[in-house]
Amino acid sequence: AILGLLKEQALHGYEVKKRLADTLGLASGVSFGSLYPALARLERAGAVVSSVEGAGVVVPIPNTGSLGGELAAYRSRPAVRGRSRKVYAITPAGEALFEQLLADDAAAGEDSRTFTLKLAFARYLSSEARLGLLERRRAHLLERQRRLRARSGVGGRIDAYLRSLMEHDREATEHDLSWIDRLIASERSVEEPAPAAAGTSHPRPGRPAPGADTPAPRAPGPHKESR
Secondary structure, three states, rough: HHHHHEEEEEEEEHHHHHHHHHOOOHHHHHHHHHHHHHHHHHHOOOOOEEEOOOOOOOOOOOOOOOOOHHHHHHHHOOOOOOOEEEEEEHHHHHHHHHHHHOOOOOOOOHHHHHHHHHHHHHOOOHHHHHHHHHHHHHHHHHHHHHHHHHOOOOOOOOHHHHHHHHHHHHHHHHHHHHHHHHHHHHHHHHHHHOOOOOOOOOOOOOOOOOOOOOOOOOOOOOOOOOO
């Protein structure tokens, strides 16, 4: 997630955390206590590089030997405004690591969080890889739907609250399946060429279409009488 955000633009730590929450919905699992160590690990690995932004320049006070002179110099010193902060940017090694993690198929369909994260950056995948990601998720949802239907038929004491919860799980899974089916259909419509309209034909390259640039036949003239 961090590499994907930095791939779009350089950010400082607070902006990374905010976008993880606002864009990816990962606020509950990301704190500054886990974010900055992760950024530090990525920096040590050469995947990201940091620079200091907005650092003020402190002008030294000359040692005049006079308390009044040094006090005047201190008062006339330019004010240092703003706070310095680290800005993180992705490196070529980080780009390669991001592509490797994004293309990894492990748990991409079963783990909802992993699938959501991969889908958020699916524009960096090929159409074939995106279809594979969606198909794996669809297979997982179909299996989940089968298990939920089997669970609803199990005997035992089921009160109204438990039944309502089971129905909610079933409806949520069906909704997700419908959503995935729409995404798959949309992805396939993009990669497949549109069919030609009925009754039309495409001429072969290098040969003119029938009637194109072909002189119209002359109307028959009057026959000369043979002597």
